[in-house]
Amino acid sequence: MDFKPVERVSGAFQQSLTAEExxxxxxxxxxxTTAPLSAVELGAGMYNNVYRVTLAGQPKPVILRAAPPESRQFRSERHLMRNEHAAQPWLAGIARLMPQILAxxxxxxxxxxxxMIQTHLDGxxxxxxxxxxxRTAWPAFFRQLGVITRSVHDVQGPHFGSVGGPGHRTWSETVIASLEEIAADLDEAGLDAADVRKVAAVAAHEHAVLDEITEPRLLTGDLWTVNALMDPTAPEPVITGVLDFDRCLFGDPAADWTIRMAGAKPDERTAFWESYGAPDRSAAAVWRAAVYEAxxxxxxxxERHRLAKSDAVEESYGAMAEVLSALT
Structure with a gap:
């Protein structure tokens, strides 16, 4: 087998599988009888190890994804691949755009x-x-992303929290638990987590505002440009595939990473709202958005710590201080 792993420094978070594995x-x-002829590691992702595997006698390659060893997973990111597997039936509305799970x-x-082994998507x-x-054509891309996101957010779930469970009874319990898990992970990484705990305390004190969200809706978890595939020959931008739904959860759609990124800059991405629908600008929604940003x-x-970006880690404290100021 021709094996081409990504070369990484010793001690990097991502550790390649071996050719034998x-x-x-x-x-x-x-x-x-269906031996792998080649395995090429794809380096775009920052969590799982992903390989494009060509098989003898098969016209198309498959994708092999391997999760980090459990000993290297943060508690706030535990069993993400299992969560993605559990989310598949809930994502039926966009199944035409997603890879199929083969094993x-x-x-x-x-x-x-x-x-996990999945079908390979063209694009x-x-x-x-x-x-x-x-750039005048870019709004078409973001309008399509708005349609896809709305299709996901329209799905109502049975509980709050990760799709694979266990769930929470209320949205405030879910948000506070998530913040506390992140704080515990920061502690174990040797980083100051005091600001995250302050946000959790504010959220607990004002839990009634969070609990205005009473319907758990499906969130993509991580959908943005980096997880989208495009038609290489179309005369205008066309999304042909979407990937990596391992961070799916049930909750407030406004808490989704996609919503955060759609509102991050007043550029071509504002076309997202034309197809998705206008965001809630009420005082309560703005306050909840600050908690979600934290x-x-x-x-x-x-993630920056995992990637050994110490300067970027330090920058996060200033950004968090601004959020805390807005919350309090």
């Missing part, structure tokens, strides 16, 4: 990590292709 997974799923294994009997990653169009910033701090 990839072969073991393929034998488990496809048998000994998944949480037993660790084949390799000592959770793994070019949006960060690579959107810029080939004139949750995002806490998660971003952990």
């Amino acid at each position: 990839i072969q073991q997974v393929c034998r488990q799923v496809f048998g000994v 998944a294994d949480w037993s660790h009997q084949v390799i000592a990590r959770d793994w 070019v990653p949006a960060p690579q292709h959107l810029g080939t169009y004139s 949750r995002h910033l806490g998660a971003i701090r952990l």
